[in-house]
Amino acid sequence: MKIRTRLHIVTAASVALVAIMALLFYWSQHRVAAANKAKNLADEIVSSVFERKALNSSYLSNDNRKARDQWLSKQKQISDLLKMDPSNVVSISDRQTFDEIQKSLDGSSTVFLQILNNRENARNGVRGQAEAHEIESRLVGQLLLKFLDTIAEAHRLQKASTLLIASTQKTAAKVSLSIIVCVSFFMIIVVWSLGRIINKGIKNLQQGAAAIGAGNLHYMIPITGEDEFAEVAAVFNTMSGKLAVSHAALELEIVTRKRSAAEIEGLNQELVQTVAQLEGANQELEAFAYSVSHDLRAPLRAMGCFSQALIEDFGEKLEEVACDYLNEIVIGSRHMGQLIDGLLTLSRSTRGELRHDRVAISVMTDRIRAELEKSEPQRRVVWQIEPGLCTNGDSRMIEVIMRNLLDNAWKYTTGTTEPTIRVYAELEGSELFYCVADNGAGFDMAHAEKLFQPFQRLHRQDEFPGIGIGLATAQRIVHRHGGIFHATGIPHKGATFRFSLPYGEKQGEKL
Amino acid sequence: MNINKTILMVEDNPQDEKLMLRALNKVNLANQVDVVRDGQQALDYLFREGEFAGREGVDLPAIVLLDIGLPRVSGLEVLKRLRHDPRTRLQPVVILTSSDEERDRLASYEDGANSFVRKPLDFTEFAETVARLGIYWLAVNKPPQE
Secondary structure, eight states: OOHHHHHHHHHHHHHHHHHHHHHHHHHHHHHHHHHHHHHHHHHHHHHHHHHHHHHHHHHHHHOOHHHHHHHHHHHHHHHHHHHSOOTTTOOHHHHHHHHHHHHHHHHHHHHHHHHHHHHHHHHTTSSOHHHHHHHHHHHHHHHHHHHHHHHHHHHHHHHHHHHHHHHHHHHHHHHHHHHHHHHHHHHHHHHHHHHHHHHHHHHHHHHHHHHHHTTOTTOOOOOOSSSHHHHHHHHHHHHHHHHHHHHHHHHHHHHHHHHHHHHHHHHHHHHHHHHHHHHHHHHHHHHHHHHIIIIIHHHHHHHHHHHHHHHHHHTTTSOHHHHHHHHHHHHHHHHHHHHHHHHHHHHHHTSSOOOOEEEEHHHHHHHHHHHHHHHSTTOOOEEEEOTTOEEEEOHHHHHHHHHHHHHHHHHHTTTOSSOEEEEEEEEETTEEEEEEEESSSOOOGGGGGGGGSTTOOSSOTTTSOOOSOHHHHHHHHHHHTTOOEEEEEETTTEEEEEEOOHHHHHHHHHO | OOBOSOEEEEOOOHHHHHHHHHHHHHTTOGGGEEEEOSHHHHHHHHHTOGGGTTOTTOOBOSEEEEOSSOSSSOHHHHHHHHHHSTTTTTOOEEEEESOOOHHHHHHHHHTTOSEEEEOOSSHHHHHHHHHHHHHIIIIIOOOSOO
16 A cells, blocks of 8 residues: 555544544534423423412412412413423433423313312302312312422433433543544554555665665665555666666676777787888888999999990900990990989889978979080970979979979970970869970870889880889879879870879978 | 098999099009908008008008998998097098988988098099099198198
């Protein structure tokens, strides 16, 4: 049973107690009032009977007519009093008492009328004085008996009323006492049981909270009964159940994360190893490049130089063909030297840190132009260099790009009438492209991809000499700057090379 | 410190040695050239130790032509030791090498080289360069002390 229901019952019982007490009070008051009324009536009857007795005596001794009339009217008054009986309160025994009083009154009335009749007869001479006197004496005796009867009945009525009052008060006291005792007992039991239930419920909740606080998330509070504590315990158990579930999920998450962290750690170590391997490989590559630079050149120099020494010192003694062959050795070793230098530049373009320089491309182009014109002063080339071109990046590397592109433009316009080389910048979207264009030999776009592969050439050595490594190097440098390299060409019309250097521009924004 | 009119050539490659001697011979400097073939020998020569212990009293060369890639003690190490010794602290040294690596060039100047020359591949250029070096350091250049 719910605690609320129990409290309702206690309240209802209290209300009922108050109602019963009120009813009891009303009932006892009513009874006492009725009894009082009956008592008063009895008192009045007694006094009226005594008054009538006095009137009776007065008439009998003085033959007072007025007293006779008063007696009759008193007789009628008492009858009237008896007629308005408080029947609603008077018990059966009381009613009998009333009837008895009525009967004795009626009897005394009859006797009194007989006395009157007797006196009348005597006065009229119907009956003799002595006989009338004797009859009257007997009738007066009867009247006295009736009077005593009436008094006795009236006294009984008085006594009954008094008894009724007493018994009513006693009953009311007994009933109210027993009700108070019963209700108090009931309430004590209810309050005690309530206290026990509340105490037990709080204790259970306390234990549950302590257990969960200590980490036992699977603890369940025992559910007894159907009261509010059972509801709270059920909610509590649901809560602890959900807590246990989420706790388990969290633990799983932690385990997963730890595993992921371990995996990441493992991957990191692999990465560190890979980086170490890469660094090792890079160092080997560098050592190799250094070795190529240093050690390959010495024997090459020996071949070229001793061949040339032969021509210089013994040229007169040698046949022309022998001199020619020696020259071929010199040319071959010179070409191989260029190849080695090209390879070194290519290898350097992918190594080392990028520097952040401000690079004046127009100025750089002008300087390279001057060098090219000096190398072949007989050539006439029209140069269109957009002034003020500037970028940010590694100046040595950007110079390698420009030198390669301008060398190519210079070389491939050799057979062109009115050769023109243009250097300019143009925006494509948000990206700035630097362009080197010529109207020289150009190339077939079908072979464009070969342009950027080392040692792949689109022209024969006897047409245009070269080692086929310049564009590959330039492209790598552009890529290292995060840029794009495009080449477009039409055979015998010319070629355009365009590149962007976003790395340099971003560095420029930071500067 | 006294400086005479000799050239010390430190060169481990006999072909380069031959080519350089030929070039110096063309300008009549060949008879003033001493040749050593590794770094340790160069140090012994300059500090008069080891096989050169008996050379007391002989002056230091006017110029040392020093290759970098040398057996036993490298050219840069020889240069460092020369600069750390008070006797050879001011000895003119030219690095003459096949390398054109920037780090070699930087390291050479950092260690106190007076000049850095790359051996040209072309014979004519090579011969000219060596001959010019010889004439410059023997005839044109003024040494720290006479």
